[in-house]
Amino acid sequence: MPALADRLLPWFAANARDLPWRAPDVTGWGVLVSEIMLQQTPVVRVDPIWREWMARWPRPSDLAAAPTAEVLRAWGKLGYPRRALRLQAAAAAIAAEHGDVVPDDVDALLALPGIGTYTARAVAAFAYGRRCPVVDTNVRRVVARAVHGRAEAGDASARDLPDTEALLPSDEADAARTSAALMELGACVCVARGPRCADCPVSDLCAWQQAGRPAWDGPPKKGQRWAGTDRQVRGRLLDVLRGATGPVDAAALEAAWRTDPAQRARCLDSLIVDGLVEQLADGRFALPGESDAPS
DNA sequence: GAGGCGTGGAT
DNA sequence: TATCCAAGCCT
Numbered sequence: 392m393p394a395l396a397d398r399l400l401p402w403f404a405a406n407a408r409d410l411p412w413r414a415p416d417v418t419g420w421g422v423l424v425s426e427i428m429l430q431q432t433p434v435v436r437v438d439p440i441w442r443e444w445m446a447r448w449p450r451p452s453d454l455a456a457a458p459t460a461e462v463l464r465a466w467g468k469l470g471y472p473r474r475a476l477r478l479q480a481a482a483a484a485i486a487a488e489h490g491d492v493v494p495d496d497v498d499a500l501l502a503l504p505g506i507g508t509y510t511a512r513a514v515a516a517f518a519y520g521r522r523c524p525v526v527d528t529n530v531r532r533v534v535a536r537a538v539h540g541r542a543e544a545g546d547a548s549a550r551d552l553p554d555t556e557a558l559l560p561s562d563e564a565d566a567a568r569t570s571a572a573l574m575e576l577g578a579c580v581c582v583a584r585g586p587r588c589a590d591c592p593v594s595d596l597c598a599w600q601q602a603g604r605p606a607w608d609g610p611p612k613k614g615q616r617w618a619g620t621d622r623q624v625r626g627r628l629l630d631v632l633r634g635a636t637g638p639v640d641a642a643a644l645e646a647a648w649r650t651d652p653a654q655r656a657r658c659l660d661s662l663i664v665d666g667l668v669e670q671l672a673d674g675r676f677a678l679p680g681e682s683d684a685p686s
Numbered sequence: 687g688a689g690g691c692g693t694g695g696a697t
Numbered sequence: 698t699a700t701c702c703a704a705g706c707c708t
Contacts, residue, residue: 425704426704426705427704427705428704429703429704429705430703430704430705430706431691431692431693431702431703431704431705431706432692432693432703432704433693433694433695433702433703433704434703434704435695436693436694436695436703437704468692468693468694469692469693470691470692470693470694471691471692471693471705471706472691472692473691473692473706473707474691474705474706477706477707504706505705505706505707506706507705507706507707508705508706509704509705509706510704510705510706513704525704527704527705528702528703528704528705529703529704530704546687574704577704578703578704582702583701583702583703584696584697584701584702585697612701612702613688613689614699614700614701615689615690615691617692617693617700620690620691621690621691622690622691622692622693623692625691625692626691626692626693629692665691
């Protein structure tokens, strides 16, 4: 349905945010780094970290060669630090198996750690101009409203990809731009709370509008608790290690969570299992590679 | 496939 | 203050 794309493309050309990873000289590597950082993380927090990473590690092989401890410190408080670990592993694979160039096809991207359905398609479309549907939470919300007339997207389904592909024009470059425009619309106009329908370029085509903006009648989302969870404890422990200049003793980590020693021990173990923390022979703890002798 | 996994701003 | 929410992935 070119109808939607015909509206979205001029709107996007005039209203797209000037994000640094959208600059014309950004490589596939730059796009990939941005996509990983943006998983579940707002643009404003990613922006400065992405700039720092691109200046410091401009190619996959640069990141692959960095000490993992420094990678985790540079990741800072973006959250979900396993993303940084997987990104470094992906960088090593790209350097070793793809000539230090991020692959341009979805299947090769999917084979890399930390890259799933969304990210593989986002890189193919945004870095390489491929015509492939890119479905994230924004796009699912836009499609739910504009196409299906529902207030929310509900759970992901197998129909998300074909539903979205049906909105893409046949021209490859236009299709890639449409994918970006769909995401931009969901991020800036067709937002979860308080959609700005008065500013929407497709409001007169929107099935949700035409239905009178009915309320969501599907299952409510499951709110995830935070206080006292293992996620909070892991975050505290890792924050201590990021802030240290080298290995720390057990007492420093104990101070980070005194509420429940058993929980603290369990979380420390899980961080070690995940490869985010190492225990040294002398019993101290450190970020990965921190004890390696400088060469 | 449901649940785990960080962080912090907005409401 | 508590809940919601943000360009998901993995098991």
